Every structure is written in structure tokens, then in C-alpha cells.
Amino acid sequence: MSKLYPGATGNWEAVIGLEVHAQVISESKLFSGSATAFGAEPNTQVSFVCSAQPGMLPVINQECVRQAVRTGLAMGCQINLRSVFDRKNYFYADLPQGYQISQFKDPIVGEGIVNIELEDGSNKDIGVERLHLEQDAGKSMHDQHPTMTYVDLNRSGVALMEIVSKPEMSTPEEAAEYFKKIRSLVRYAGTCDGNMDQGSMRADVNVSVRRPGEELGTRTETKNVNSIRYVMQVVESEIRRQIDVIEDGGRINQETRLFEVATGTTRTMRSKEEAHDYRYFPDPDLLPLEFSQQFVDDLAKDMPELSDAKKKRFISDLHITPYNAGVLVAEKESADYFEALLSATVEKSEKPTSELGSLVSNWVTGDLFGALNKLGIGITSSPVSISHAAELLSLQIDGTISGRIAKEVFENMLESGKSPEIIVEEKGLKQVSDTGEIEAMIDEILANNVDKVEEYRGGKSKLFGFFVGQVMQKTQGKANPQVVNQLLKPKLDD
Ligand code: ADP
Numbered sequence: 378m379s380k381l382y383p384g385a386t387g388n389w390e391a392v393i394g395l396e397v398h399a400q401v402i403s404e405s406k407l408f409s410g411s412a413t414a415f416g417a418e419p420n421t422q423v424s425f426v427c428s429a430q431p432g433m434l435p436v437i438n439q440e441c442v443r444q445a446v447r448t449g450l451a452m453g454c455q456i457n458l459r460s461v462f463d464r465k466n467y468f469y470a471d472l473p474q475g476y477q478i479s480q481f482k483d484p485i486v487g488e489g490i491v492n493i494e495l496e497d498g499s500n501k502d503i504g505v506e507r508l509h510l511e512q513d514a515g516k517s518m519h520d521q522h523p524t525m526t527y528v529d530l531n532r533s534g535v536a537l538m539e540i541v542s543k544p545e546m547s548t549p550e551e552a553a554e555y556f557k558k559i560r561s562l563v564r565y566a567g568t569c570d571g572n573m574d575q576g577s578m579r580a581d582v583n584v585s586v587r588r589p590g591e592e593l594g595t596r597t598e599t600k601n602v603n604s605i606r607y608v609m610q611v612v613e614s615e616i617r618r619q620i621d622v623i624e625d626g627g628r629i630n631q632e633t634r635l636f637e638v639a640t641g642t643t644r645t646m647r648s649k650e651e652a653h654d655y656r657y658f659p660d661p662d663l664l665p666l667e668f669s670q671q672f673v674d675d676l677a678k679d680m681p682e683l684s685d686a687k688k689k690r691f692i693s694d695l696h697i698t699p700y701n702a703g704v705l706v707a708e709k710e711s712a713d714y715f716e717a718l719l720s721a722t723v724e725k726s727e728k729p730t731s732e733l734g735s736l737v738s739n740w741v742t743g744d745l746f747g748a749l750n751k752l753g754i755g756i757t758s759s760p761v762s763i764s765h766a767a768e769l770l771s772l773q774i775d776g777t778i779s780g781r782i783a784k785e786v787f788e789n790m791l792e793s794g795k796s797p798e799i800i801v802e803e804k805g806l807k808q809v810s811d812t813g814e815i816e817a818m819i820d821e822i823l824a825n826n827v828d829k830v831e832e833y834r835g836g837k838s839k840l841f842g843f844f845v846g847q848v849m850q851k852t853q854g855k856a857n858p859q860v861v862n863q864l865l866k867p868k869l870d871d
């Protein structure tokens with residue numbers, strides 16, 4: 378049962394499909410040896426092929442093929458052992474060939490299923506229709522000269538994967554979670570860096586509305602949406618707009634729209650009547666792309682553990698809460714940091730992995746993420762190294778410092794960059810676990826508070842906390858709370 382959107386004349390249902398463009402991680406372009414590094418000087422990564430000089434021939438880059446297959450495997454898709462490159466013909470200043478080499482009828486990757494998790498804890502399978510390989514175009518720069526447009530061909534010919542979903546999402550949240558999941562999958566697989574600011578990943582967002590139970594309505598397609606929040610805004614505003622148009626007696630035109638960040642809404646870019654006829658046909662310069670099942674099987678064997686499997690393992694083997702596990706696997710870097718820290722802590726503290734998962738995950742998702750959030754930085758720029766963090770946790774695990782003091786030491790680590798052992802040494806923060814020392818302190822406190830001891834013994838058991846507090850005050854929070862409890866109880870209950 379999908380969510381209903383109320384209109385003036387009754388309820389509506391939304392249908393959403395996404396086409397995600399993901400730039401392949403590869404040293405060189407799809408059909409040439411030119412480099413693909415981001416941020417290079419304009420037109421410094423352009424071969425004769427990328428600038429479409431007469432007589433140049435494209436040569437398929439095997440690495441891009443491997444990456445497309447690996448992405449297909451990550452999404453559980455059918456891999457097609459034979460696919461065909463087609464020419465998609467259109468004219469544009471930043472497209473020197475006059476056509477884009479893409480795949481049309483026979484893509485390299487076929488159907489699959491991606492599972493998403495929603496905020497209420499429920500799951501939903503979203504169908505993937507296909508993944509095909511295609512060339513990126515160059516970039517027109519309109520802001521370099523008052524009267525001229527410049528063209529940078531560095532991107533021209535860079536390999537893109539277009540991942541097309543089935544029209545199976547029905548809310549802004551589902552669209553956002555699907556987009557996030559695709560981004561997570563390609564980043565775990567190492568096939569696309571998912572960097573939306575640099576244009577490595579963007580989505581075309583298709584939206585339509587219909588009455589529950591009716592056929593699919595006419596869709597609009599909003600191009601080049603490059604953040605998860607924008608995807609949600611596009612879907613939200615399109616659902617609203619389309620319901621209003623239809624209820625006012627109008628019709629939805631199948632058209633291409635543009636998202637405007639300033640208003641959070643979309644506007645018409647071109648209608649279907651103006652749409653291109655791309656006159657697709659198989660590129661005569663390229664043979665059909667064929668590879669063996671063995672090639673696919675070998676790639677499948679070498680796939681890294683992906684987020685779903687990792688999450689399951691964190692929960693079952695490391696006894697981490699499903700919530701923490703979800704937070705940790707959401708970004709590959711967080712999961713990597715956590716796993717590296719866990720093994721460093723295991724090594725340092727000589728405790729078994731299964732005993733430390735919960736403590737380490739709580740520290741990473743709580744203390745560390747809290748601090749990083751305040752600093753406004755990501756985990757890869759964490760000012761606290763894995764080895765310092767492992768040292769801090771080990772000091773807490775072996776009882777050298779209490780959990781409370783560990784937080785104080787962590788604050789200090791963030792400011793000073795010093796190792797926790799040095800901080801504990803310099804500030805004299807070692808936990809007092811010496812029973813003789815603590816016992817003497819307790820005796821003194823009880824002697825100085827005879828009235829309170831009487832009240833406690835008379836039934837005011839809440840006062841136990843007062844005595845613990847006194848010991849903590851005397852030791853500046855350094856007394857081992859377990860030892861204090863163990864010694865205090867029998868003395869008071871005497
Ligand atoms: P095109 O290449 O013209 O954009 P596709 O058949 O490749 O057309 O479909 C593009 C996307 O539109 C797919 O992600 C698909 O799920 C989605 N889509 C198709 N029909 C609808 C619809 N009625 N409402 C919403 N999305 C749709």
C-alpha cells in the first residue's frame with residue numbers, strides 16, 4: 378500500500394523512477410587513453426579521440442567494462458555477456474563527435490533489485506531496469522568571457538554508468554533512500570566516488586501521479602539533480618504541482634524540467650514536441666562487446682563486502698545494535714574507521730573482538746561523531762588517529778581511567794593532539810583503584826558525616842549516592858566507581 382496524497386477531489390498516488398548517472402572510477406576514458414582526474418586545467422586531458430578529429434577510432438577501455446560489471450554485481454543484476462554500443466545523435470557545442478556513444482537496446486547490465494530501508498524501519502525492494510555505459514560530454518563555460526562561451530573537453534569521453542530504476546518508488550523518502558543506496562553501493566564497490574559536488578553522480582528524476590489503482594500517469598523528467606535533498610524537493614514539488622494541474626482540469630505534458638535551487642521547485646526546460654529524435658544506431662566503429670562468464674565469475678569472487686552484508690555481520694558477530702550498525706555502514710569511510718579502530722583496540726587491550734564491538738561502536742557513533750559534527754568535518758579528516766583512539770579505549774578497558782575521565786581526555790586530545798597516555802600522565806588522571814587508599818577515604822567521610830550515616834541506616838537509601846559523590850570529589854573523579862561501591866556498601870550496611 379503506497380502513501381496517498383490528498384487533493385481537492387480525492388486521493389492521489391505518486392510514481393517515481395530515477396536514472397542515476399555515475400562516473401566510472403578509471404585512470405582513462407571509455408574509448409581513449411586520456412586522463413580523467415578532476416580539477417585539471419581546461420583542455421589538458423583531451424586526445425584526438427575525445428576531440429573527435431577525423432579518422433580517429435574508439436578503443437574500449439577494459440577497466441571501464443570491469444567497473445560496470447562490478448556495479449551490476451553489487452546491485453544483484455543480470456550481467457549481459459553481449460552488449461552493443463550505439464550512437465545517440467545530437468548536436469551541441471560541447472559534443473564534438475555530433476553523437477554520444479551509449480548503449481540502447483542491448484545494455485551491459487540488465488535487471489536487478491536494490492533493497493532500501495525506510496525511517497520507520499521497514500524495507501522495500503526497488504527494481505533496477507538496466508545499467509548501460511556511455512560517454513560524458515564536454516562542458517560549456519558561460520562565465521569566462523562577457524560575450525563568448527568557452528568549451529572544456531576534459532570530461533568529453535569520460536565513462537558514465539547510467540543506472541535506470543523501474544518506476545517503483547512512491548514517496549520523496551523512498552527516492553532519497555534509493556539514491557543514497559546506489560551511492561553507497563558504488564562507493565563500497567569502488568566503481569564511482571559518488572562525489573556529487575564534482576559532478577561524479579547526478580540523477581534524472583521522473584515523477585507522475587495517478588488515482589490509486591489506475592494506469593501510470595504521464596511523467597515529467599527533471600534533469601541533473603545533484604544532491605539527495607534536491608531529489609526529495611523535486612519529487613515533493615512535482616507531486617504537488619501535478620496534482621494541482623490535473624485537478625484544475627489541465628493535463629501533464631511529458632516534458633523535461635529543470636530544478637531551481639533558489640525556489641526548491643522545477644520549471645519547464647523542453648517539452649516532448651521539442652524532444653530530440655536521437656536516431657540511435659549501432660556504432661560501426663565498435664564491435665559488440667562480448668566477454669565470458671568466467672570473466673564475470675572472476676570479478677564476482679573479488680567483490681568487497683557491501684553495506685548490507687557488513688551490517689548483518691556487525692549485528693550478529695560483534696553484538697552491535699542495529700541502529701549503530703546502520704549508522705556505521707552508511708558511509709564506507711565510517712565502517713572502515715570503525716573496523717580499523719576495533720582491531721587496533723583488540724590488539725592493544727588483548728580482549729576478544731566480540732567483547733569490544735559494542736564499546737567501540739558506541740564511542741565512534743557517540744563521542745567521535747559528536748565531536749566531528751561540532752567541528753563540521755568528516756571522518757576522513759578526523760583529528761584523532763586510530764592509534765590514539767585505540768589507546769584511549771584501552772585505558773578505559775583496563776581500568777586505568779574511568780568512562781567519565783575518558784571523555785575529559787578525549788576533549789583534551791582534540792585540542793592538543795597529544796596521545797591519551799601522555800595526557801593521563803601529565804594531568805594525573807589515573808583512576809584510583811587501590812582499595813586501601815579508598816577504604817581510608819571512606820572511613821574518614823563516614824566519620825565526618827555521622828548524621829547522614831544515621832539517616833541512611835534509618836531507611837533513606839538514596840543517600841548512598843551522596844557518599845559515592847564525596848569519594849569522587851576527594852579524588853577529582855578518579856576513584857574507580859566499582860571499587861567505591863564494593864567497599865562502601867558493607868560499611869554503611871554494618
Ligand atoms: P527515457 O529514456 O525516455 O527517459 P526510460 O524508459 O528509460 O525513458 O525511463 C526513464 C525513467 O522513467 C525510468 O527510471 C522509469 O522508471 C521512469 N518512468 C517511466 N514511466 C514512468 C511514470 N509513468 N512515472 C514515473 N516514472 C516513470
Ligand code: MG
Pocket residue numbers: 396581598
Ligand atoms: Mg531519460
